[in-house]
Amino acid sequence: MSDASTDRSEVRFPCHLMPFGRNRSFFGRKKELTDIENALCPARPEEGPEEYSLLRTFAITGAGGMGKSQLATEFVCNNKSLFDAVFWVHADEQSKLSEDFSSIALALGLVGQDSPEATDHVLTRERVKMWLAHPLKGQSTKNRRDSRRDSNEEGPLASWLLVYDGADRPELLNVFWPLGGSGSILITSRDPLPWTASLDLKPFSPEDGAGFLLKTTKRGASKEDEEDAITISKRLGGLPLALTQMARFITNSNLTFSDFIRAYNEREKKEAMFKFQVDGPNAQANYGHNLASVWALENLREGKALLDVISMLDPDSIPEHILTSFADTVNLKEYPKSIKAYSVARTELIQSSIVGGNARTQTLFIHRLVQDVARLRMSRSQYRETFDAAVRLISSVWPYQPFTWRHSISRWSKCADLYPHIIRLRELSKPFSPDPDNVAGDFEYAKLLMDAGCMPQVLAPRAGGRNVISEQEVDAVLAELHHNRGCIATETNCPKDALRHHGIFNTMMLKEFEGRPPGIDWRLGISWNQLGTAKMINELWEEGEDCFRRAILAMHKVDNFKQVWISLPVVNLGQAYWLTNRCEKALIILTEGLSYRQAHFGMDDKESFITGRFFHAIGNVKATQGHMEESLDFHRKALLHYKNTLGNNHHRTADICIKVAEHCIRKDQIDTALTLLDQALRAYGDREAYKPEKARAHFKRAKTLRLLGRKDEAEDELQTSWKLYQEIRPKDTRPVRDLIDDDFDKTVVFWSR
Numbered sequence: 001m002s003d004a005s006t007d008r009s010e011v012r013f014p015c016h017l018m019p020f021g022r023n024r025s026f027f028g029r030k031k032e033l034t035d036i037e038n039a040l041c042p043a044r045p046e047e048g049p050e051e052y053s054l055l056r057t058f059a060i061t062g063a064g065g066m067g068k069s070q071l072a073t074e075f076v077c078n079n080k081s082l083f084d085a086v087f088w089v090h091a092d093e094q095s096k097l098s099e100d101f102s103s104i105a106l107a108l109g110l111v112g113q114d115s116p117e118a119t120d121h122v123l124t125r126e127r128v129k130m131w132l133a134h135p136l137k138g139q140s141t142k143n144r145r146d147s148r149r150d151s152n153e154e155g156p157l158a159s160w161l162l163v164y165d166g167a168d169r170p171e172l173l174n175v176f177w178p179l180g181g182s183g184s185i186l187i188t189s190r191d192p193l194p195w196t197a198s199l200d201l202k203p204f205s206p207e208d209g210a211g212f213l214l215k216t217t218k219r220g221a222s223k224e225d226e227e228d229a230i231t232i233s234k235r236l237g238g239l240p241l242a243l244t245q246m247a248r249f250i251t252n253s254n255l256t257f258s259d260f261i262r263a264y265n266e267r268e269k270k271e272a273m274f275k276f277q278v279d280g281p282n283a284q285a286n287y288g289h290n291l292a293s294v295w296a297l298e299n300l301r302e303g304k305a306l307l308d309v310i311s312m313l314d315p316d317s318i319p320e321h322i323l324t325s326f327a328d329t330v331n332l333k334e335y336p337k338s339i340k341a342y343s344v345a346r347t348e349l350i351q352s353s354i355v356g357g358n359a360r361t362q363t364l365f366i367h368r369l370v371q372d373v374a375r376l377r378m379s380r381s382q383y384r385e386t387f388d389a390a391v392r393l394i395s396s397v398w399p400y401q402p403f404t405w406r407h408s409i410s411r412w413s414k415c416a417d418l419y420p421h422i423i424r425l426r427e428l429s430k431p432f433s434p435d436p437d438n439v440a441g442d443f444e445y446a447k448l449l450m451d452a453g454c455m456p457q458v459l460a461p462r463a464g465g466r467n468v469i470s471e472q473e474v475d476a477v478l479a480e481l482h483h484n485r486g487c488i489a490t491e492t493n494c495p496k497d498a499l500r501h502h503g504i505f506n507t508m509m510l511k512e513f514e515g516r517p518p519g520i521d522w523r524l525g526i527s528w529n530q531l532g533t534a535k536m537i538n539e540l541w542e543e544g545e546d547c548f549r550r551a552i553l554a555m556h557k558v559d560n561f562k563q564v565w566i567s568l569p570v571v572n573l574g575q576a577y578w579l580t581n582r583c584e585k586a587l588i589i590l591t592e593g594l595s596y597r598q599a600h601f602g603m604d605d606k607e608s609f610i611t612g613r614f615f616h617a618i619g620n621v622k623a624t625q626g627h628m629e630e631s632l633d634f635h636r637k638a639l640l641h642y643k644n645t646l647g648n649n650h651h652r653t654a655d656i657c658i659k660v661a662e663h664c665i666r667k668d669q670i671d672t673a674l675t676l677l678d679q680a681l682r683a684y685g686d687r688e689a690y691k692p693e694k695a696r697a698h699f700k701r702a703k704t705l706r707l708l709g710r711k712d713e714a715e716d717e718l719q720t721s722w723k724l725y726q727e728i729r730p731k732d733t734r735p736v737r738d739l740i741d742d743d744f745d746k747t748v749v750f751w752s753r
Contacts, residue, residue: 011109013137013158016086017100022077025244027212028204029071035199036060036075040184041082042159055178059187059195063354063367065241066201068188069165075186076163083184084137084158089176091187092166097176101125125176132178135160161186168352170194191351202238203367209233209243216247219257228257235264237368300352303345305334307354308382310366311374312390312428314420318364320346322421326396332389375428380607387428388441394421395448415452422452430520437609437646439491442484449477479508479523483530490533491651492689493749498534506531518558522565525554529569536572536750541580548573563596571613575750578621586621590614605641609652612641613751616656620753632663651690654683655752658697661704670707677701692747695724699744 039058060068080086087104090096098121102111105124108131111117118124137158160183167173167189178185192200204212210229219225236242250260300307309332310318327337336342346364349355355366378386398418399411426449435442486501488494506527513524532547551569555561570593577586594614597605605611619634639660642653657680664673680697684690702717721744722736728747745753 013084057185059198061192062201067240083161085160088163091164133180204238209238303348306345308386311371314424330389495537502530502534564600609645654680696744
């Protein structure tokens with residue numbers, strides 16, 4: 001290296017390389033600033049840094065959005081006069097570290113501005129490290145080389161501060177770490193593990209968060225504003241980025257604090273708030289993050305499913321045995337089923353500061369807003385699957401007792417540890433309603449709530465001031481149990497049981513909602529729809545129609561009503577019209593209902609099986625009207641939709657296989673018809689509940705075999721269908737030869753016809 005290529009004029013000190021200036025909205029953190037100053041600032045700066053022989057290092061750790069970079073910036077701005085040189089380095093990627101070290105080398109005159117050395121990142125990195133180890137002040141490169149030959153000619157040493165910002169992968173710093181010297185190093189990182197001296201940055205207190213919010217929004221300090229600001233601060237968990245983002249959202253949307261609190265309770269508006277971009281004069285200091293991106297949850301490789309389940313639990317103390325004891329029973333893709341897989345997932349979450357851990361108590365904790373963002377990223381079906389997984393994990397370790405005298409105190413302590421998580425699940429169950437296709441999940445949740453609800457007098461004083469399960473909530477669970485029992489009876493062809501349980505469910509909902517609007521609660525509308533299905537399977541056609549109409553009217557009163565919310569009562573009402581020979585009326589309501597679903601979910605809707613029910617019903621109406629090719633088209637769509645949403649072995653898929661098989665028989669595609677009927681029988685299996693459906697399938701299979709000339713097999717099938725029919729309709733004494741398709745169709749539930 002020639003002297004000409006590197007000699008530069010004497011560097012002017014102070015030399016401060018900062019990518020941004022002071023944040024005028026910075027608030028509080030006085031104790032934290034004092035702790036950093038005590039760790040990094042020379043106690044006697046007038047004596048010069050040469051009095052200190054060791055590097056002073058300090059790390060600010062914490063989750064994303066906690067304000068680590070903002071605190072580091074404030075420290076630098078307050079204390080930069082104590083240092084001859086201040087260098088801010090972006091440490092989240094190796095390429096950024098290399099670029100910033102090259103900029104430092106240029107600023108210190110360690111390489112020439114336009115020299116080839118300036119583009120050699122390895123060379124500039126090593127020269128900066130050498131300078132930091134021996135920071136001679138006020139000499140060119142040539143003089144520095146000469147000074148090494150004669151230590152007596154060395155000049156004064158420069159004091160320096162180096163900030164590694166965003167060092168979430170500490171291993172990247174290894175080759176960029178100074179070789180020695182007496183400077184100060186400040187690190188910001190989400191990883192709390194590798195630092196010897198550090199500060200774990202906590203959220204604002206409710207009062208400090210409120211003060212920050214009032215300052216940022218420039219609102220008056222009226223008593224109402226102060227109280228609302230404290231409420232918002234608590235709801236946001238004191239997270240500085242959240243408070244910053246919501247303050248900008250409030251200002252840009254011209255909301256009052258009370259307006260914001262109301263809007264924050266709605267999922268759709270909350271999602272928009274979380275995606276709102278923080279901008280303004282300090283946007284660069286915030287790295288352009290918002291709450292939907294700052295934790296980079298989409299980058300998780302091993303811990304995503306674990307985080308999703310954790311987002312359903314109480315955030316303050318999550319016993320790890322909940323997450324591991326019965327992990328193999330969780331039906332959630334990518335959830336860690338072994339201790340080894342759990343350890344890998346847990347480590348990723350902790351090193352990202354997404355969750356924290358206490359090794360002594362073997363518990364985890366997480367910020368509520370991280371949970372909120374994790375849940376908002378889920379689709380409706382993912383939300384329910386994750387909720388069910390959390391219920392399964394809690395229920396598996398909950399100490400249920402036999403139905404005896406329950407006065408033993410032996411389980412109280414264990415119940416008290418789990419109780420906050422049940423309260424949390426109760427709160428998070430509000431976005432969805434009982435699901436006829438998830439009776440097992442609904443039942444397990446209801447069972448857990450029922451058992452926990454028997455212990456409020458025991459758990460209340462142990463719940464740390466939390467709300468306990470009230471008598472009204474136990475009533476709600478009882479209503480849900482009747483709903484679930486009714487759904488089971490409906491699905492298993494028990495019409496009288498279905499009518500009894502859905503009748504009780506509907507009566508309880510009428511009592512609960514008497515004289516008050518439903519708000520966001522769907523249960524009254526659901527109860528009318530379910531009672532309608534019970535009436536229909538008991539062949540009370542007019543009463544069933546009336547229930548479906550009442551369901552539609554009740555749903556229209558729900559806040560922020562959407563047409564797709566009434567899909568089930570609409571398709572049920574359409575089928576009721578079809579069954580009573582009002583095909584034109586049926587076609588109008590079914591076509592309109594289908595169009596709303598396709599507009600909302602798209603033409604390739606896989607949100608649930610309900611669109612398939614519309615295809616099925618319209619196909620039936622078209623067949624009755626004599627439009628057989630159109631009927632076949634809709635029935636084929638229903639078959640494809642059921643296969644894509646429910647799978648090949650669901651009873652609804654089997655039902656539509658039979659409808660398509662009828663078309664194949666009509667079109668003389670007998671082999672295809674036989675294949676579809678065989679598929680239907682495999683799906684029904686040996687389950688007693690589907691006896692009517694199996695009788696119908698065997699009867700149609702006998703007809704198909706007869707068309708193929710396989711008379712003996714056809715006779716066997718006919719006798720099988722006759723035996724099943726006699727078990728279903730023992731009072732019908734007609735011989736099997738007198739029975740027709742319509743007789744068997746009438747034995748199955750109306751939506752399966």
